[in-house]
Amino acid sequence: MRKVIAAILIPFTAAVVVGLVVLWPGGAPPHKHTGVGFDQQTQQATVTRVVEVSCKAVNASGETPTGDTSTAEGNSAQQEANGTCHQATIRVDTGKDKGRTFTEIVQPDQARQLHQGEQVVTAYEPSAPRDLQYSVTDVNRHLPLGLLAGIFALAVVVVGRLRGVMALVALAISFLVLNFFILPAVLQGANPLLVAVVGSSAIMLIALYMCHGLSARTSVAVLGTLASLTLIGILGSAFIGWAALTGNTDDQTGLIHGLYPKLDMSGLLLAGVIIGSLGVLDDVTVTQTSAVWELHDANPTLGPRALYRAGIRIGRDHIASVVNTLVLAYAGAALPLLLLFTIAQSGITTVANSELVAEEIVRTLIGSIGLVASVPLTTALAALVVSTDRPGRRTETAPGTAVAAAGPAAGRGGRRRKR
Numbered sequence: 001m002r003k004v005i006a007a008i009l010i011p012f013t014a015a016v017v018v019g020l021v022v023l024w025p026g027g028a029p030p031h032k033h034t035g036v037g038f039d040q041q042t043q044q045a046t047v048t049r050v051v052e053v054s055c056k057a058v059n060a061s062g063e064t065p066t067g068d069t070s071t072a073e074g075n076s077a078q079q080e081a082n083g084t085c086h087q088a089t090i091r092v093d094t095g096k097d098k099g100r101t102f103t104e105i106v107q108p109d110q111a112r113q114l115h116q117g118e119q120v121v122t123a124y125e126p127s128a129p130r131d132l133q134y135s136v137t138d139v140n141r142h143l144p145l146g147l148l149a150g151i152f153a154l155a156v157v158v159v160g161r162l163r164g165v166m167a168l169v170a171l172a173i174s175f176l177v178l179n180f181f182i183l184p185a186v187l188q189g190a191n192p193l194l195v196a197v198v199g200s201s202a203i204m205l206i207a208l209y210m211c212h213g214l215s216a217r218t219s220v221a222v223l224g225t226l227a228s229l230t231l232i233g234i235l236g237s238a239f240i241g242w243a244a245l246t247g248n249t250d251d252q253t254g255l256i257h258g259l260y261p262k263l264d265m266s267g268l269l270l271a272g273v274i275i276g277s278l279g280v281l282d283d284v285t286v287t288q289t290s291a292v293w294e295l296h297d298a299n300p301t302l303g304p305r306a307l308y309r310a311g312i313r314i315g316r317d318h319i320a321s322v323v324n325t326l327v328l329a330y331a332g333a334a335l336p337l338l339l340l341f342t343i344a345q346s347g348i349t350t351v352a353n354s355e356l357v358a359e360e361i362v363r364t365l366i367g368s369i370g371l372v373a374s375v376p377l378t379t380a381l382a383a384l385v386v387s388t389d390r391p392g393r394r395t396e397t398a399p400g401t402a403v404a405a406a407g408p409a410a411g412r413g414g415r416r417r418k419r
Contacts, residue, residue, distance in 0.1 A: 001216075001384065001385045001388045002216050002219075002385070005216065005219045005220070005223065005385070006219075008223065009219055009222060009223070012201070012226070013205060016198060016201045016202050016205065019194075019197075019198035019201075020181065020198060020202060023181070023185050023190050023194070023195060023198060024181065024185070025181065025184035025185040025187070025188040025190070026184075027184055040123045040124070040125070040137075041123070041124040041125075041126075042121050042122065042123055042124065042137065043092050043093070043094045043095040043097070043121075043122050043124055043134075044092075044093045044094045044119065044120075044121060044122075044140060045090045045091060045092050045093055045094075045119075045120050045121070045122045045134075045136070046090070046091050046093055046117070046118070046119055046120070047088050047089070047090055047114050047115060047116055047117065047118045047120060048089050048090065048091045048101070048116065048117075049088070049089040049116060050086050050087070050088045050089075050114055050115060050116045051086070051087050052084050052085070052086060052087075053084070053085050053086070053087045053105075054084065054085070055083050055084065055085040055107065055108070058085060058087065058105050083107075083108040083109075084108060085105050085106060085107055085108060086105070086106040086113065086114065087103055087104075087105055087106075088103065088104050088105075088106060088114040088136075089101055089102075089103050090102055090103070090104060090114075090120065090122065090134070090136060092122065092134065095124070097124075097134075100134075102131070102133075102134045104135065104136055112139070114136065118139065119139065119140035119142075119143075120136050120138065120139050120140055121136070121137055121138040121139065121140055122134045122135060122136055122137065123135050123136075123137045153168055156168055163211060163212075166210050166211050167211050169210065170206060170207040170210045170211055171207075173203075173206050173207070173210075174203045174206075174207060177199055177202055177203050177206075178199070178203075178275075181195075181198075181199050181202075182195055182196065182199040182271075182275070185199075186263070186268065186271070187260060187263075189262060189263075191264070191267065192263075192264055192267035192268045192270065192271040193233070193237070193267050193270055193271055193274075195271065196270070196271030196272075196274045196275055197229075197233065197274065199275070200229065200274055200275055200278050201226070201229075203278065204222065204225055204226070204229075204278060204282065205222065207282065208221055208222055208225070208282060208286065209222075212286060216385055216386075217289050217290065217293050217382075217386075218286075218289075220285075220289045220378065220381050220382045220385055221282075221285040221286045221288075221289045221378065222285075223378075223381060224281075224285040224288070224289070224374050224377050224378030224381060224382075225278070225281045225282060225285045225374065225378075227373075227374070227377050228277075228281050228285070228370040228371070228373055228374035228377065229274060229277065229278065229281065229370065231369070231370050231373055232273065232274055232277050232366055232367065232369070232370035233270070233274055235366045235369060235370070236270045236273045236274065236362075236366050237270060239362055239366065240266055240269055240270055240273075240362060241266070243358060243362060245266060245269060245355060245358065245359050245362060246265055246266055246355065247265035247266045247267075247268050247269035247359070248265045249355050249356045249359055250356070253265060269359065269363075272363070273362075273363050273366055273367060276363065276367060277366075277367040277370055277371070280322060280367065280371055281370065281371060281374055283322075284315075284318060284322065284371055284374050284375060284378070285374055285378045287314075287318060288311060288314070288315055288318070288374075288375055288378045288379050288382065289378055289382045291311050291314045291315075291379075292307055292308075292310075292311040292379060292382035292383050292386060293382065293386055295307055295310050295311060296386045296387065302387070303387055304383040304384050304387040305383075307382075307383035307386065307387060308379055308380055308383040311379040311382065311383060312375065312376060312379050315375035315376070315379055316375075318375065319371070319372055319375055322371060323368050323371065323372070327364060327368075337356065337357070338351075341357075
């Protein structure tokens with residue numbers, strides 16, 4: 001069985017390496033900034049002063065805006081006419097205009113209010129009049145995000161120890177593959193599905209073998225993940241085409257399509273389904289493989305059928321919890337959108353039929369089908385491989401330890417001789 005696994009994975013790994021070399025993009029293609037959405041020049045800045053001013057006094061037209069206060073626009077206009085605004089002075093801290101200051105008026109009904117000393121991100125538009133070249137677009141979140149990432153890394157290392165360190169290294173490599181291969185290759189015009197398959201396979205091989213070691217146990221998890229990703233790719237291709245999903249559902253995807261009209265947006269959607277499913281599949285396949293191996297170590301006399309039955313019982317619990325997690329994760333991320341549908345009193349069929357929601361439904365269900373299929377596939381393969389161990393073969397239980405995989409004494413709780 002190990003020879004069979006090697007005969008499959010060695011050519012597959014070679015094909016992935018060849019795919020990386022052939023499709024390697026050499027960087028994202030350059031383009032002129034449009035100034036729309038994320039496609040704009042930005043600089044770091046600091047709010048140096050904030051003072052209260054009359055909204056009426058800073059009204060550019062000099063006229064009092066009017067409107068029906070029962071509407072959102074009218075209420076905002078009334079607050080602008082009678083309320084108190086804030087005038088913020090912002091200093092540019094980076095770029096060729098470092099040290100330059102500009103002012104910005106913050107309306108009382110704006111969600112984000114500026115405070116003195118706050119670090120912000122500004123958009124820069126060189127073609128605009130000098131007084132309008134800079135504007136605040138967001139706050140600088142580098143410190144809280146960096147601190148949170150540090151706490152996460154510390155927790156992983158403290159609990160996972162050496163494997164935690166290797167998991168962080170594998171995570172960093174995954175981001176490198178994503179940023180330097182997958183994204184630039186798609187922008188260069190390569191087939192998004194092919195790029196996703198090659199990139200996901202590289203991430204899978206590096207992450208699994210780096211975190212869990214080069215062993216038959218890890219190879220079984222790799223095969224189970226590969227088979228499930230293949231199923232996801234087939235189902236995704238079929239149902240994305242059948243449901244006529246374009247992948248162009250919001251301002252950001254619309255901007256991408258505008259900048260790169262030849263980019264296959266539906267193919268990009270399918271690539272996202274494959275990449276998004278990989279992380280959950282790794283968890284399930286590794287867990288199922290480890291469960292079967294531990295069952296065999298606990299009772300080496302169990303045959304493949306008994307191992308499969310015991311392993312699949314564990315897998316059913318795993319499926320029940322993970323599928324629910326996927327659905328709730330989507331619902332939580334899309335909560336504002338679902339609130340809008342509720343406000344509009346749209347029926348569930350109307351909501352599900354809209355492309356914005358249908359896209360996520362297809363993504364979630366296809367990923368869940370692949371997840372469910374990975375459990376029996378991986379469990380069966382693991383039971384078959386571990387049960388073929390010859391008497392006397394040793395299998396890993398923990399770093400630095402080993403137990404006999406078979407033998408009459410092992411099944412009867414026999415005592416091992418000291419060496």
